């Protein structure tokens with residue numbers, strides 16, 4: 001008796017997600033090798049730092065048992081010599097019989113050539129199983145290849161009426177412990193977490209992942225700080241996790257405040273000057289392009305309200321994760337999203353709900369930008 005192919009692809013997809021947040025700029029790929037219709041002989045996923053690739057890991061674990069097996073892979077095996085030899089060559093050398101692949105790899109070095117190479121070697125190739133899920137799982141990688149910027153997820157933790165702090169600025173905590181644990185898991189699954197200087201000054205967050213056993217999953221910490229106001233004792237600078245401070249570039253491309261830049265640099269921060277918009281703040285598309293150029297594929301934005309509204313105004317929020325606490329604050333509370341200056345309903349940023357889940361007393365809902373719902 002053999003198990004249906006989609007079950008093994010589902011396993012490969014689940015394995016691939018283990019790499020989220022840890023393999024950038026690479027995609028987080030999963031691979032399962034199956035023999036005799038049901039026997040899993042090797043499992044692999046892209047390793048931290050981006051290599052070894054998933055297939056190589058699965059082949060290593062399967063050893064000789066890979067001969068005659070079916071490989072289920074969530075992205076087309078690579079055919080280029082990068083930091084490692086091509087996965088296609090390894091699959092061919094191991095004498096794999098069939099390859100079931102969810103999605104082609106848009107990297108110009110691969111782009112169909114991996115599948116062609118496998119077919120030429122006599123391996124039966126099937127493309128498209130689990131494609132929708134694979135597209136969502138690889139959305140960060142795909143976005144970076146297509147548009148040169150990361151997939152942007154905005155996380156909001158608000159009251160029922162959309163506020164994040166009282167008028168006295170008390171904000172800890174709006175949501176309960178369970179919701180906050182999920183928020184930490186989200187940090188672990190992103191390449192970088194970004195806040196504005198206002199949030200860094202108001203909350204002094206350390207922006208790391210403090211889930212038990214996952215402290216080494218902390219993303220790069222990013223503070224958008226036009227005028228380099230971040231104090232040296234800020235928690236976001238403590239510890240070994242990298243911190244990038246994005247400031248406004250002067251016309252010649254250096255930070256507006258060289259002294260402050262030196263001070264932060266001495267604390268281990270990397271200063272990244274970004275082209276400014278008319279308000280003198282980093283231009284959101286330029287900011288995301290700069291992160292894409294550095295290899296970030298999955299960006300989590302955690303606050304504050306002005307940073308959220310500037311990304312929304314440019315249509316740059318791809319996913320919205322909303323945690324809603326069963327509380328009300330009234331109009332003197334601090335809104336989660338600052339002014340968008342909208343006159344007409346027809347110009348509101350629109351989202352589609354993907355799922356909702358109770359988390360303790362709170363609700364957690366994933367939305368995707370209208371138009372992206374068939375991709376994410």
Ligand code: AOF
Pocket residue numbers: 025026027028029030045046050051052053054055075076077078081082083084087105107110
């Ligand atoms: C695979 N399996 O697990 C991954 C792949 O810099 P390199 O040599 O690691 O190559 C990076 C490219 O390899 C990346 O852009 C993507 O096309 C592919 N990633 N391919 O066969 C994997 N992570």
Ligand code: ZN
Pocket residue numbers: 053054055077078079086087088
């Ligand atoms: Zn590869």
